[in-house]
Each structure stands twice: as structure tokens, then as C-alpha cells.
Amino acid sequence: MPQTQLLPEQASTMAPRVDALYFFLLAVAAFFTLLIAGLVIYFAFKYRRRSKNEAGVPIHGSIWLEATWTIIPIIIVLVIFGWSSSIFFSMARPPAKTLDVYVVGKQWMWKFQHPDGHMEVNELHVPVGVDVKLTMTSQDVIHDVYIPNFRLKADVLPGKYTHMWFKATKPGKYHLFCAEYCGTNHSGMVGWITVQERAEYEQWLAGSSGQGTTMAQAGEKLFKDLACSSCHQTDTIGRGPTLVGLYDNKVTLDNGSTVMADDAYLRESITNPRAKVVAGFQPVMPSFQGLVSEEGLLQILEYIKSLRTTPSNATGVVPPPAPAIPAKK
């Protein structure tokens, strides 16, 4: 790689937008630095002391000047604020249909799970031009997924799901750093994102190991092994509420409030079931905190997600021919 680079390569739809704002900020910074430095140097020489007892001309201030140099910077920062916030909104809101990948950070490695069952360590393959959403959590301390070429970064927290989405625009191999200090081998927690043309990506999907069991299938097996299925039936006769059609829908709780059944709610209901009990049910479910790994939790989550349409899809089989492309939903 050339050593004189001043910008990392732009490899996502976000990168050019962030760089444009960056250049605007550079221009603003350069303008004010040169303005002030120029004035200071000019004054310093023009008004340099000529005799030992010379004093300056007493000028105590000017409301007009103070107002000007307060209001102009305020206007400039408001422009930057608006511009930056609009980009940030795009970063924070993933498109409706995405290719989902699940990430678990642990001291000191990255584990990636694809819905179709592929597992990768410190390496993630994604197709070019497709909206990819990462659902991330940590098994131990706070980590941070940072892909400089995408201009994206997000903390990966224990006990919580965070998200990042991107659309890669250029095939290639890009660094994925851990950017939140996480202990001894923090600087070794480095992975790669391999962005491939679609055909190449399909080939990789077909050719690599880990085929056979999808994440949802693994989740379903775990669901049964942990005996979740003895209470959560696919109809309404179980001791717990049915999970069919639950994901991304509103749930009414026993205190009358409602909550969105999203990743965070489902995770909480597994690790701390009594926090938000569904209306009409007794708080009898035990906590599964520590009984199921972060990867397992994500598999169960993917299984519950697969139940959101019809019970017939409960096996979580992703319909071919384009399993990885968001069209599946």
C-alpha cells in the first residue's frame, strides 16, 4: 500500500459523504487558522515595541465586533451540525431489507455468523452493492467494530445488541479493527472484511464449509434442548406466550404498557424474564443468563425471527436461489 496516502480508500456508500463533510471542516479550520495566524503575525510586526516605555493604545472593546465574531461562528457550526446530523441519520437507520450478519466480539477475536449457517472468525465475506446489517454483541468487555474504509464504527457491548449497516461499493479486502480498548491483545483483534462481486460471493457461500444447518435451525435445536418449547408452543396453549409472529410486533405487558418485540426485548426476556412480563402470563420463566452462549442467543433470536411469518416457515429454511440477498424477506 502506498505510504503517502492521506485518505483511506472509499469503499462504502457512506465514505464519500463523510469525506465531503471532512473536507468542508478542513476548509473551515484552514480558513480560521490562517486568518488568526495572519492577523497575529501582522499585528506582532506592525505594532512591535519601538521604545522601552511605549504603551499600547487603549481600546477596551466593541460590542459590534464581539457580536459579529460570536454570530458568524454560530452560523457556521449550525451548518456543520445540520450536515453532519443528516449523514448520521443515514448511518443510524438501516434500510428495511438487509442481509443480516451476527457478530460476537470476545477477547480477542471476532466471530461472525451468517443466517445460512456460515461461521467465520476474524474474517467476514459480504457481497458488493448489498445492504448488510451487523447485529453485534460482546461476550466479555466492550469492543468496537471499526472499518476505516467504510468510515463506520460502533461499539460492541456485553449484554446488549448494537447495530451497524453498510453497503460496500468496491470489491476488496478491508481492515476491521477493534477500536475500543479491550485488554492485552487489543491491537491484535484485527480482522478483514472481504467484499466480493455477487457471483464470487455465491461461489464462496456454496464452496465453504458450515453448510447444512442454518442459524435458525441451530436456534430451533437449542430452543428444544433448553426445553423452551415445553412452554412456548406454536399455538396459544403453552404456559408462555407463543413466539409465532412475535418479532417486530408490539407486545402488551402485565402493567398495561406495550413494548416492541425487537432484539433487545427478546434478549432481555431470555436473560432476565421477569423484567417485562407479557400480559396474561405468570412470571414463572427462569433466567437463562449464563446457560446459553452469545452465539446461541443469536441463533435463538434468528429462530424467533423466522417464526414471524407463518408457522410453516418455522424450520427457518431460507428459500433459494439467493439465500444471502435481502430479497428473502
Next chain:
Amino acid sequence: MDTAATPHSNYLTDGYSLKSWLLTRDHKRIGLLYLFSVTAFFLLGAFFAGIIRLELLTPAGDLVSSDIYNRLFTMHGVVMIFFFLIPSIPSVLGNFLVPIMIGAKDLAFPRLNLLSWYLYTFGGLFTLWALVTGGVDTGWTFYTPYSSSFSNSNVALVIVGIFINGFSSILTGLNFIVTIHKMRAPGMTWFRMPLFVWAHYATSLIFVLGTPVIAITLLMVGAERVLHLGIFDPKLGGDPVLFQHLFWFYSHPAVYIMILPAMGVASELVAAFSRKAIFGYEFVAFSSLAIAVFGFLVWGHHMFVSSESVYSAMAFSLLSFLVAIPSAVKVFNWSATMYKGSISFEAPMLYVFGFIGLFMIGGLTGLFLAAIAVDVHVTDTYFVVAHFHYIMVGGAIMMYMGGLHFWWPKIFGKLYNEFWAQVAAVTIFVGFNLTFFPQFIVGYLGMPRRYHAYPPEFQLWNILSTAGATVLAVGYAMPAFYLLHSLFKGKRAPSNPWGAKGLEWETTSPPPTHNFETPPVVTEPPYNYAK
């Protein structure tokens, strides 16, 4: 010390025994005790920085192991922030000057002042004990749950050291506030106070309001480590991000603890070396208070990528932009003060020029970080490292050095070698830029901070940075020689070597024990050079 030649008694000659120093209640002597300890911690912090920069000369982590490296950057941060930057200007220059500048005999609570030096020193020694018994590897930010549940290093010990030191900050702030309210000389109204005193007043508010928060927060980390309470550990129902809120609620204002006193020094120096009243005195005074107050409302900008909600991120972004305005106003005011001044270029003024330049770059790159979309890319990279070094080293240390040079003749009654002082000021400025400017570039390229080893494409910028650090080290070493030399061989300083205004220049150099031979009465506005 060559005190025999001093014709009258002064605070330095008022007793020579160790006891007369270690039990002194004289704010000036306590200021010198601080000067001694603060310098020792600076040397220690700089030593750590040196090894870090050498390690980063090559991409491979070949000089020290990753464990040692993590301990080094943690101790560099802890020592420099808690034991150098935060106490430096307030405890050394502020202690010495605030009472004199308002025409008081001493601080309001002299014994408390001595106690705060002891707390500071014991806190520091405690931290050093933690260092020699294995160190700490969490980073100076102590993020949970790493610090509370995972790190196997001396976290609890270091926390106790910082906790003890926190009381020192609180007591110093309390002392300044009461002194400034109650002990001003007749005629010294609020708007006749030097801007240095205003800056210390604002800083003291942060000391008193902010320090208890960090103290309690760190205690919570300690309690979590020992008792597993589940405050921060999600496995026990805690919230790992809670710590960040509490931590930055203090630690962002702490940046202003470092920079506000520096701004106070800059105001004094610009006025003295332009022989002119500060342009817009009231605006400069009030902007100090505005920074102190608004500084408490922006902590969330450290957490844009830690799962903060979109709308709170935006609120913190907006507030962070707005807190930049009073800082910008001050820079404009200092520049405007030079207009039609009578400007001379002695070493302290060279530090002011350096300060304005570095603080501008530090402040303007703050806008990059307040802009969330850019912050997402650069946070936790070397861009941030460069930014805060420009503010905290480029701002605070430049003005600590400038202030030390400006008041050195007053403090010790001796003149130092002006030529070498100017060479040092220029060397520090050049070395500083060479060290930290490349870090903006390597940061935007994506090099994360706290990396012991890094991909080879980042090496060029690290080589430049390490080269700069070498120049910077030479720059910092020079004053040690000519300032010490001045104590023994320097010419006797007159009361007012710079022809400056302010009560401290109306008493002898060094001042008598009670600061003034006759109690001063103030009859004119500050910086009244054109009288």
C-alpha cells in the same frame, strides 16, 4: 540559594529549615512545593511517553510486550492528567498568584491549602506504589466492565490514589472561591480582577462541582471489583455504559480545568507584552464562566458510538458545537488585543504565539469530533489523540511554561537567560507540531489508538511523530538547565521586569511573606497601561 544578597526579608528567606517548608502555611511556599512535585510527575509522565513513542517507531510490537505497553500508556495518561495537567497551573501559579493579584495576604484557609498539597503528594505516591507493584492496564478512562470485572492489574490501588488526589482538587477549588469572594483588597471589585483570577474562579467551580462525581464513580468501580455489586457488569444486571456517563460527566469538564487557567495566563501575557488592556475584558471574563457551565453539558459527545440514542447524540453534538463559541471568542479577543499594541517578543510572549496557534488547531479539530458523522470515523483513533494533545499539551502546557517564565522573576527574584528561553520556546513549538500533526493524518487513515502493534501502512506517520517527540523532549529539557542556572547565577530581578500591570508587580521580587509591605488599595481598572 543566593539569598544573602537580598536586602530585605522575603518568603524564601523566612526560615530555612525543612520544617519551615513542610509545615508552611504560606501560599507561595505551598506553590513551590507543588512546583517541585508537579515537575517530578511531569518527568515521569514524559518518560512513559518516550517509551511509547519508541515502541511505535516500528509496526511490530518489538520493544515492550503488549502488557507492558498497555501499562505504559495507562500510567502516562493517569500521571499526566491527574498529577500534572489538572494541578499544574492552578496549584503552582494559581496558588502563588491568586492571593497576590487580589491584594490578599494569603488564601482564606492556609492550613487547608497545605493539606491539599499533602493529599496531592500522597495520592501521587500511592499511584506510584501501584505502578511499582505491577501497574494498571485499563487506560486512564477505566472503562467498565474491563476495569471492574476483567483487568488483572492494580486497578483498585490506582483508584485509591486518584481518589485521595481528588480531595486535593476540591480543597484547592474551595479555597480559591472563598478567597476570591472574601479577601479582595479595598477597591478590587469583580471587574477590576485580572482575567487570570476570573479563570481560576471558573476553574474552581468545576473542581468543586465535578471532582466528587469522578471520586464516587471510581469508588463504584473499586466496589464492583471487590464486592461484585452488579453496577456495571451486565451479567449481574449492571450497565456497562453507565460508567461512561459518570466518568465523562467529570472528565469532559476536566479538560476545561486544564484549559481555563491556561486561558487566564494567556490573557495576562497578551496584555503585558502588548502593553494594552485586554480587548473585551468582560466578554473574556464571562466566557470563562460560560465554558465552565456549558462544559458540564457536553459529556455525551464521548459516546457517539457507544449505543447512545440518535437524538441524545444529536443534542450532545449541538451543545458541543456551542461550547466552542466562547473559546473562539477568546481567541478573537486576544488577537484583537494586539491591534495597536506595543508588542515585544520575550519568551513568555513566544509561548503565547505558540499557544494561540496550537489551541486554534486543537479547538478547530474539536469541531470534527462534535460533528457526529465525522466523529464516528475518527473517534478512538489517533485523530482524537492528536486533538486532545493539541488542547491539553499545546494549550495547557504551553501556557504553564509561558506563565512559569513570566512570573519566574517574581517567584524567585532572579532573571533567566532570555536567549535560551526563546530557543526553548521555538523548539517546543516545532517539536510539538512535528509530534502531533502526523497523528491527525494517521488517525483519519484509520489507525486506532492504544495499539501496541499496527499495520505497516501507518508507519511513516509514526516515524515522523517519534522524531517530533525527540525534538519536543529537547525543548522541554532546556528550561530545566537555564531556569535552575538562574537561581544560582541569574541577575537579581527588579519588582517589575516586564513593565507589566497588576498587584503582583507592585510588590518586591520575591514578595515578602505577607505579600505586601503595605496593604494595597486598588484605584484603577485592570491593564491600565495607557495611564
